[in-house]
Amino acid sequence: MVKRFLVLLVLIFFTIMIIPLITDVQPQTELNSLAKKYVKDGSDELGGANLVTSVIVTYRGLDTLGEVAVLFIATAGVGFLLRRRKKALSKPVKKRESSEILQTGTLLLMPLILLFGVYIFLHGHLTPGGGFQGGVVIASGILLSFLARPQSELNHTVLHTIESLSGAFYIVIGVLGIYLAAGFLDNRIMPLGDFGRLFSAGAIPIIYSLIGLKVGSELVGILDSMQRSEL
Amino acid sequence: MITLIIVILGILMIAGAVMAITMKSLLSSIIAAGVISLLASIIYLLLAAPDVAMTEAAIGSGLTTVVFLYAFSKVKAGEEDSNG
Numbered sequence: 001m002v003k004r005f006l007v008l009l010v011l012i013f014f015t016i017m018i019i020p021l022i023t024d025v026q027p028q029t030e031l032n033s034l035a036k037k038y039v040k041d042g043s044d045e046l047g048g049a050n051l052v053t054s055v056i057v058t059y060r061g062l063d064t065l066g067e068v069a070v071l072f073i074a075t076a077g078v079g080f081l082l083r084r085r086k087k088a089l090s091k092p093v094k095k096r097e098s099s100e101i102l103q104t105g106t107l108l109l110m111p112l113i114l115l116f117g118v119y120i121f122l123h124g125h126l127t128p129g130g131g132f133q134g135g136v137v138i139a140s141g142i143l144l145s146f147l148a149r150p151q152s153e154l155n156h157t158v159l160h161t162i163e164s165l166s167g168a169f170y171i172v173i174g175v176l177g178i179y180l181a182a183g184f185l186d187n188r189i190m191p192l193g194d195f196g197r198l199f200s201a202g203a204i205p206i207i208y209s210l211i212g213l214k215v216g217s218e219l220v221g222i223l224d225s226m227q228r229s230e231l
Numbered sequence: 232m233i234t235l236i237i238v239i240l241g242i243l244m245i246a247g248a249v250m251a252i253t254m255k256s257l258l259s260s261i262i263a264a265g266v267i268s269l270l271a272s273i274i275y276l277l278l279a280a281p282d283v284a285m286t287e288a289a290i291g292s293g294l295t296t297v298v299f300l301y302a303f304s305k306v307k308a309g310e311e312d313s314n315g
Contacts, residue, residue: 053282128282128284129281130282132286132290133286133289136289136293136294139294140293140294143297222298223294223297223301226305227301
């Protein structure tokens with residue numbers, strides 16, 4: 001009874017706290033000064049056709065670095081908790097063969113899905129999407145092959161090499177920005193090029209490709225340890 | 232018109248959330264949670280945020296559902312082992 005009363009009290013407290021957020025919402029008629037600067041100068045300064053990407057990768061590049069680091073820690077945590085026991089390794093587990101339709105469909109679809117993922121992060125500075133989205137699409141392609149061939153073994157060395165190299169190069173490009181341009185993760189270490197072309201917007205496509213590879217390999221690592229764990 | 236669609240999608244999302252909590256089988260709850268993300272990504276698309284919509288559709292309704300399903304199958308296998 002006391003417990004219920006306390007729960008009710010907490011609920012009422014939260015409602016009182018949240019009500020001003022709903023009632024005091026003022027429709028904004030114009031952008032605030034920071035957003036106005038991004039919208040006005042963003043495409044001229046950075047040369048990216050997709051302003052969202054320009055903001056994420058350069059103006060707020062440090063946040064993106066933090067997000068990638070969070071994802072890395074999550075992957076490391078999952079890999080640590082679901083690591084394979086030596087004992088379980090010795091006895092092979094029998095897994096059901098997947099159906100013919102899935103296997104044949106995977107052969108056809110997986111290259112296309114991987115290509116689509118690469119397209120998304122290569123064109124991150126031109127069209128919606130970018131490293132994170134492309135990485136997840138790549139991971140879902142690999143997941144399809146996991147489902148089609150449950151017995152297949154993933155080459156962990158390649159996976160970990162891709163992940164560490166792309167992470168390291170991300171930092172290297174960021175530090176290069178300090179010496180060659182205005183600051184950390186500045187994309188103007190390379191020529192901005194023609195607006196709207198694939199090779200434009202300085203280092204943004206390179207940074208986003210590295211993020212895409214890193215996110216993709218990290219998520220594949222999570223899926224792999226989820227699938228293989230003998231818990 | 233857009234506002235009406237967004238309100239309907241929001242109501243569907245709340246219904247999905249209630250279903251995810253009240254469903255008897257865990258599998259249905261996981262699917263309902265995935266549907267919420269899918270509806271959210273449609274709302275993001277209508278609100279002209281295609282970048283966020285892609286992330287939500289790929290991670291929220293795709294990868295998270297799969298990870299939950301993997302975890303669910305592991306938990307189920309453990310239950311069968313301890314019972315039999």
